[in-house]
Amino acid sequence: MTNEIPQFALRAYALFYLKHGTREAFKQSDLDWIVSSSMKKKIFSSLLKAGWLKKEKRSTYKCIGPADIFRGLLEFKVPELIKKAEKPYTFTGLSAVEIWSDYSYVQRGMEKSPYFVKILKKDLKYWREFFNKNSIPYYINKGSTIGEYIILIPVDSITAVDKNGLKIEPLKKTLKEASENEMYLYAYNYMKEKYGYAAA
Structure with a gap:
């Protein structure tokens, strides 16, 4: 199930997707020096909860593809x-x-x-x-x-x-x-x- 996300999370998703696509895993440290530690946690929490990212291993993540996200936004829930x-x-x-x-x-x-x-x-x-x-x-x-x-x-x-x-x-x-x-x-x-x- 996919849900809408706030603007701050959308910008972070755009960065992750353009940098890593859907195949390459990344860590929360991608946002080091960009946002505060608390904001970083908020971004990842929002993206995971809304179904825009998936957790791979303990500390790595992958983007869900935009087509899957948009399809999920319009599915019957x-x-x-x-x-x-x-x-x-x-x-x-x-x-x-x-x-x-x-x-x-x-x-x-x-x-x-x-x-x-x-x-x-x-x-x-x-x-x-x-x-x-x-x-x-x-x-x-x-x-x-x-x-x-x-x-x-x-x-x-x-x-x-x-x-x-x-x-x-x-x-x-x-x-x-x-x-x-x-x-x-x-x-x-x-x-x-x-x-x-x-x-x-």
Whole structure:
């Protein structure tokens, strides 16, 4: 998993990559006489944690290639990450349609990948910290960015069911929403056929 890095780490990565590429190992001492000891530790910690460097041996490192980094920045992380959350949530709207229809309707691509998630209003601080800690952009009620992001919808109560380890709105509610939008006709028909009487 790759995450974005701060400017100071980006400059250091550029130096390491231009100097060593992805094949040649290097040490933290490459930054001696350039930055302070504490800044050096901060740079290496940031690059390792974000997945831009890998540790080879006890004191040597190698750069991850830029193509792998950029691909990693746009990979889908939210479905696995949200399973680790300790507060209630439920995928809603188009995200619920997507999950209930076994992804026969997909609203995402590498360019734009929104997830619509209801959370309890009282837990908003927790969710902000959770997504900040995991470098996932999020917005409250509406917003957009490149790649994967969350639209948090704070509510007073949540009704959720489990599907493949994810909490989502009940099938009936999701079907109703899908039936009201022609774009989701294929997903609606898929769900009706798959779940039959359970969907009624």
